[in-house]
Amino acid sequence: MIPQKGKISRYQLDRYASGDSVSSRLFEEARSLIPGGTSRQFYTFQPNPIFAKAGDGCWVTDVDGDRRIDCLNNMSALVHGHAFPDVVAAIHDRVAKGFCFSEPCETELELAKMLVERVPSVDKVHFRSSGTEAVMMAAKLCRAFTGRNKVAKFEGSYHGYYDHVQMSVAPSPKHWGSAHAPSAVPSSAGLSSNVADEVVVLPNNDPESIERILESHGSQLAMLLVEPLANRSGMSKPAPGFYRFLREITSQYGILLVFDEIITFRLGVAGAQGRFDGSPDLTTFGKVIGGGLPIGALGGRRDVMDLLDPTTTRDYVVSGGTYSGNPLSIAAGIATLNRLTQTEFDLLDELGTSLRSGVNDILKQDGLGAQVTGEGSLFQIIPGTQAVSSYRDVPTGERADELMRQLHTGLLQNGVIVARRGFGCLSTAMDLEVIDEVLSAFERAVAAVRL
Ligand SMILES: Cc1ncc(COP(=O)(O)O)c(C=O)c1O
Structure with a gap:
């Protein structure tokens, strides 16, 4: 022992x-x-x-x-440390009752309700099995909603390993280009060569440069993706008014503003957006909301999220995932948030x-x-x-x-x-x-x- x-x-x-x-x-x-x-x-x-x-x-x-x-806690997923008794009990309880069904489970609704209650910008939630999948679905949803192709992200931000966010994660000075209009630098081998043309890279905390970049690309952008306190950027905080600026400029160009709170949801009841006064259209979640088991989630504005509803008559965004919303991760997530x-x-x-x-x-x-x-x-x-x-x-x-x-x-x-x-x-x-x-x-x- x-x-x-x-x-x-x-x-x-x-x-x-x-x-x-x-x-x-x-x-x-x-x-x-x-x-x-x-x-x-x-x-x-x-x-x-x-x-x-x-x-x-x-x-x-x-x-x-x-x-x-x-002091790493599975890359921030464990907010209560290892083998937290409430999480262990919730997992045991779920395992004994069956832990994997084709059918939805009532508990999925419970975790969705917890996120909606905690985060004012979230009306509806869609569960995935990883943060990467949540970010990928956010990009698809933004494209479907706006009818546009390009996405914008910040230099030095990590959002998982979906092609369109694997750009300029940690570029070297040799490749990064101008500070005011950073180059889109692939951060992995094997990305489609089209990706670089579909990603616009932004400098953090630099409204003037962002304004200029959006003058050229704003009308083609579906999504502007933000990693609050990006750890590859020294966890730089938003300058006063920066999130308000992002809200206004994305609204002006009809771009959907997405906060990636996969790490920062452990900063407060409503994550970094609650702490720093952000108001995104969509938010991606992961890590702590699964209590240490695989999870990802996407939440946000009802009219955007409803594009994931296959019962609507419009074209909807197709998603799959054998383990999406799996009852074990959901049970561990509920037990974690109950004590957070x-x-x-x-x-x-x-x-x-x-x-x-x-x-x-x-x-x-x-x-x-x-x-x-x-x-x-x-x-x-x-x-x-x-x-x-x-x-x-x-x-x-x-x-x-x-x-x-x-x-x-x-x-x-x-x-x-x-x-x-x-x-x-x-x-x-x-x-x-x-x-x-x-x-x-x-x-x-x-x-x-x-x-
Ligand atoms: C901010 C952020 N977004 C997305 C991801 C990807 O999540 P996952 O590893 O669950 O795919 C991570 C993972 O570390 C992350 O830190």
């Missing part, structure tokens, strides 16, 4: 980097069976990912028996504020030339100390990458899990004592950096 709370074990510190661990051996074997050693490419990093064996609360135990504080009230958001805010201020103090003292940004339970370690308002404000290049590599490895060695690119998030399974442990690990990781 794994204890609910516990200190980071000391002897793991050397094992991870030594290359002599069960995880490193598994990774080597996995590479011969699975390209890159894992089906999730973000976890293919040096020297090797740790292989998880168990999770309890804010702790992950790896196959070597080492325990770490999980303002009280939990207040706790997450307190933990996040404490972590960010502690990490920034450590980084400042050490003079490493890095900072942590973020909001609520979300944080992002980035190279550079200047204020960030868009993707290009975050330093790139070899030194920046080496700094992030060493910090990431150092944190893993010292018992803390964050993403390779410095992204992290907290859970309600944590308290201020846990944050202190994270800060101690951070101090040790920073002290070991050699550039």
Whole structure:
């Protein structure tokens, strides 16, 4: 039985980097069976990912028996940490009653109602099995509603791996073009060559440039897609009035405004749009609304969402998905949201504020030339100390990458899990004592950096 709370074990510190661990051996074997050693490419990093064996609360135990504080929570999907008792009970209950039907289940309605009640811009909801699918359906719905072809997204925003959003996710200075009219740069091999012509890339927090870009493309755009606090853009916050500006300019050109809240829905009862006063036409959801099981959802204006209704006489947008709205994910999502009230958001805010201020103090003292940004339970370690308002404000290049590599490895060695690119998030399974442990690990990781 794994204890609910516990200190980071000391002897793991050397094992991870030594290359002599069960995880490193598994990774080597996995590479011969699975390209890159894992089906999730973000976890293919040096020297090797740790292989998880168990999770309890804010702790992950790896196959070597080492325990770490999980500040990644399956890329933000777990807002209550691992094996949260309410979620476990809801899943058990559902499994025992049958967990997969051709028929709809009443519980789908319950989760839809929760989202409608929480988010004022959402009248109706359509469930998917992943965030990527939700974004893909948003694009199709916007095209069907407007009769237009092109979509606009921001440079440095990630929205999953649907072709039209795999543009300019993290372009290099060599390819990114003008700061005021960024080039559309493919972020994956294998995209159709037509995609670049159908995607307009925008600079974040830059109304004048956006106005100019829309003068040329506005009347051809079906959707303008926003990732609030994009973590590849240093989690830059919207400048005062920026979301109002986006609302007005999209209305002016008849473009549908879509917020991708797949990560940021963990920022408050109504997500980032509630926190920063956004009013999109459509919103994509994922991660926390499935309590750790596969999910995606699309919600928004009734007249747009009704294009997904096959009983209407108009042409409708066809969707499928054997597992869309599956009862297990829905049950886990309901159990999660039931325990995600303002009280939990207040706790997450307190933990996040404490972590960010502690990490920034450590980084400042050490003079490493890095900072942590973020909001609520979300944080992002980035190279550079200047204020960030868009993707290009975050330093790139070899030194920046080496700094992030060493910090990431150092944190893993010292018992803390964050993403390779410095992204992290907290859970309600944590308290201020846990944050202190994270800060101690951070101090040790920073002290070991050699550039
Ligand atoms: C903002 C955002 N949008 C979309 C996605 C894609 O979601 P999924 O991984 O469930 O397909 C992600 C995943 O990390 C995301 O962070």
